Amino acid sequence: MLDIRWIRENPQALAEALQKRGWSADESRSAVDDLVAKDEARRAHLTELQQKQERRNAASKEIGKAMAQKDLELAERLKQEVAAIKSFVQEGEAREREFDKALSDALAVLPNVPLDDVPVGKDENDNVQVRRVGEPARASSAREHFEIGEALGLMDFERAAKLSGSRFTVLKGQLARLERALGQFMLDLHTTEHGYLEVQPPLLVRDDALFGTGQLPKFGEDLFFAPHSGARLGLIPTAEVPLTNLVREEILEAKDLPLRFTALTPCFRSEAGSAGKDTRGMLRQHQFYKVELVSITDEKSSLDEHERMTACAEEVLKRLGLPYRTVVLCTGDMGFGARKTYDIEVWLPGQNAYREISSCSVCGDFQARRMDARYRPEGEKQTRFVHTLNGSGTAVGRALIAVMENYQNADGSVTIPEALRPYMGGLERIG
Known part of the structure; x- marks a missing residue:
């Protein structure tokens, strides 16, 4: 706000x-x-x-x-x-x-004010590339993830539709294990090397928590709600909601900042505004796993923290050996609560395109005003609003897609990246 x-x-x-x-x-x-x-x-x-x-x-x-x-x-x-x-x-x-x-x-209902260095533009076509890492594989024979998964018999959309309708997936066997391995790998990286504190938050939250991070009232149609004791609770669209709200209505001490939280959770989105987009496969799902990164800082540190958070998310793709590029979103493509956003886009050979796998945003004090989250600068009596940041570190399902498409083999098998093999019991290939 x-x-x-x-x-x-x-x-x-x-x-x-x-x-x-x-x-x-x-x-x-x-x-x-x-x-x-x-x-x-x-x-x-x-x-x-x-x-x-x-x-x-x-x-x-x-x-x-x-x-x-x-x-x-x-x-x-x-x-x-x-x-x-x-x-x-x-x-x-x-x-x-x-x-x-x-x-x-x-x-x-007013969006945040963009920073001065954010490029002015209308949509994703006006985003500006910051850097590109790795050489994209370009092969006309590359298959998309759902073709690979269905051929392996380990990705089932038909049975998922019987259970829950469209935009759901059933993963089985080694593909299910690979998705789990990806989440554990990301969590271990962020907690042991990047200084984030692992949190297991509730998956159902109250309206005031959703308001605090900006999902309500503007994006209510994109949420799933469940009745609870005469009220309602919302299924989290991202762990950003509970992690950021950990500091709501609190006054922190400056010496304790920054706070850095991470969580691996399922996320739930109705995708009401995405009709007709990515209907094949598991790129755009109602339910998916994501490792979230949240930072709570003061105003002097927030821009440096934004660069740091983006680097932490990029490191996941570097360790997995996945080509990617980082773009700064233009004003017309940026999220409601953000002042500046970097999107990290991973290369998908099956689509012959880069697709977003992480968004890292600095929100200034926009969310803090909605949550009444403050800190007390050292030597001062007056409190100030904290600055909040959030990013994906990264989307687990999309990382699974990227691994499948970038590590696919001519015989239909998928090679497991070396960084994930300890989490797969030493397995080197799914086939």
């Missing part, structure tokens, strides 16, 4: 930021004007409320003086005035809550 004080002082800057994100000039101007009007109405009401309260206090003192001077008529008029002000204040406090909610609701 954006700072209303910043918006009040920089309305034009917000309008320009929204236009960079793809809003029209009319839409951005209207949104900013609406916010400013709601803020002014709220502040005017608070000023009037404060003045009435001050007058009530003064009148109460005047009543005492009137009573001491035995001016009963004046005392009675003052009592009536105090009673009227008391009624106004009670109604005014209810109105204050209405003003607060109207302003909060308007702020809740």
Whole structure:
């Protein structure tokens, strides 16, 4: 959530930021004007409320003086005035809550402001490559992962559809073990070499946790919900939600930052906005595994932490020997809560294309304001909002796809990367 004080002082800057994100000039101007009007109405009401309260206090003192001077008529008029002000204040406090909610609701749907060095663009075609590692294999005979998996008899989409419908997969045998090995390998790398603390978070979370990281209210249709004791809980779309919310409504000490968390969890997404995309195979699923990376920092460290997190995710692909490229997303392709995002795209020979396997984003204090997560700088009494970052370290299912396609053999078998063989009992090939 954006700072209303910043918006009040920089309305034009917000309008320009929204236009960079793809809003029209009319839409951005209207949104900013609406916010400013709601803020002014709220502040005017608070000023009037404060003045009435001050007058009530003064009148109460005047009543005492009137009573001491035995001016009963004046005392009675003052009592009536105090009673009227008391009624106004009670109604005014209810109105204050209405003003607060109207302003909060308007702020809740505004995206984050991109950093100045983020390229301005409309969609993925305007993203900018930062680096490319490894030489992509280009072969007309390369098969896609689902062709390889089905031929091995270890990837079953038909039975998955009987169980759950489309966008689900049943993995069996050594392919199931390979996916498990990938997740364990990533976790071990991030916890033993990259300094992340492993966490096993809940997979069901409350609405306020989903609001805190920006999934609600904007992306409610992309979530799965389950009723619980008259309320509801949401299945996590990513472990970013519970990991980031570990610090909600807390005040941290500066000396304890940064905090770095990682988790291997299933993730659940309805993919409501992705109809018709990647319907074959397991590239875009309702349920998938992902190793998540989350960092909680101060504002001075967040940009360096962003580079560090991206390097940690890239290291996974380097160890697996998978060609990839890293791109910085343009303003029109960037996520709702991000100020800057690097996408890591792994090479898939079967598609003859790079596909996203990790997104690493720095969010500034955008999520922290929604969660009320703060820290106290050393030597200062005033607290500040923390800065949050999140990234995939990496998507396990897509890593499985990349391994299958990059390590496929002419006889239909799949060679296991050396980094994974200790997790596969020394097995060198699936076939």
